[in-house]
Amino acid sequence: MHIDKIKEKLKSAERRVAFVASQLEGVVAGELKEAVSEIREASTLLQPESPVNEDLGAGVLFVDDEEIIRRIGSKILSREGFNVILASDGSEALGLYEQNRDRIKCVILDLVMPKMDGMQAFRQLRKSSPNLGIILTTGYGEDEIRKRFGTLKLQGFLRKPFTAASLIQMVGEAISYTEKRERE
Numbered sequence: 187m188h189i190d191k192i193k194e195k196l197k198s199a200e201r202r203v204a205f206v207a208s209q210l211e212g213v214v215a216g217e218l219k220e221a222v223s224e225i226r227e228a229s230t231l232l233q234p235e236s237p238v239n240e241d242l243g244a245g246v247l248f249v250d251d252e253e254i255i256r257r258i259g260s261k262i263l264s265r266e267g268f269n270v271i272l273a274s275d276g277s278e279a280l281g282l283y284e285q286n287r288d289r290i291k292c293v294i295l296d297l298v299m300p301k302m303d304g305m306q307a308f309r310q311l312r313k314s315s316p317n318l319g320i321i322l323t324t325g326y327g328e329d330e331i332r333k334r335f336g337t338l339k340l341q342g343f344l345r346k347p348f349t350a351a352s353l354i355q356m357v358g359e360a361i362s363y364t365e366k367r368e369r370e
Contacts, residue, residue: 200225243267244361245289249279249307250296250323255346259294262350263357276302280310287315292360294344294353297324312339317367319360323348 203225207218246268248259253274260270271286273279276299283290293311295304304322311318316339323344341360344352 196225243269244291244365245269245271245286246357246361247271247273247279247283247286247290247293249273249276249294249299249304251275251299252296255296259353262353266354266357268357275299276304276307276310279307283311283315290318291364292319292321292341292357294321294323294357297322297326308338308340317364319362319364321356321360 203218203221207215207221210218246263248256248263248270249272250256250259251274256272256274260272263270269289271282271290273282276295278301279293279295280302283293295307295311297304304324308320308322311320319341320339321342321344322338322340323346325346327345341363342356344356
């Protein structure tokens with residue numbers, strides 16, 4: 187769905203929920219008012235994807251086929267000072283990585299994507315950049331991933347839905363890994 191349509195739908199939902207909340211009292215009204223706040227917060231996350239800004243910190247390539255996941259991840263990491271580059275599939279990610287390889291210190295790859303999935307992109311990235319910190323995201327459990335892909339040289343797994351704190355921590359660790367390997 188196009189971003190402007192999502193914004194329209196959120197704005198419409200916000201108005202309807204705010205109206206219903208104004209007609210009620212008590213716990214239900216309080217819950218509805220909280221829902222209005224959450225809708226407003228979600229709307230602020232839907233800002234246009236930003237181009238590379240060389241003034242920001244270390245580059246993070248965030249790859250996911252779901253636009254809302256990309257936008258949320260970008261918002262979280264940008265607030266922490268990371269320079270976030272977004273891609274919607276593995277082939278787009280490889281192109282963006284080649285264009286920005288001197289700035290990118292971490293790649294976050296969704297496992298399941300159309301066109302080129304996360305594993306195919308991972309293998310290509312690992313061939314060209316063996317010291318790059320790569321994090322795999324998936325809805326699968328970590329035990330299942332470790333069984334299937336335990337031999338991979340990953341810096342971590344993020345199980346969806348992930349928290350902002352876990353994303354920030356894992357990205358920091360992956361960047362430290364990359365920078366350490368680059369100095370060796």
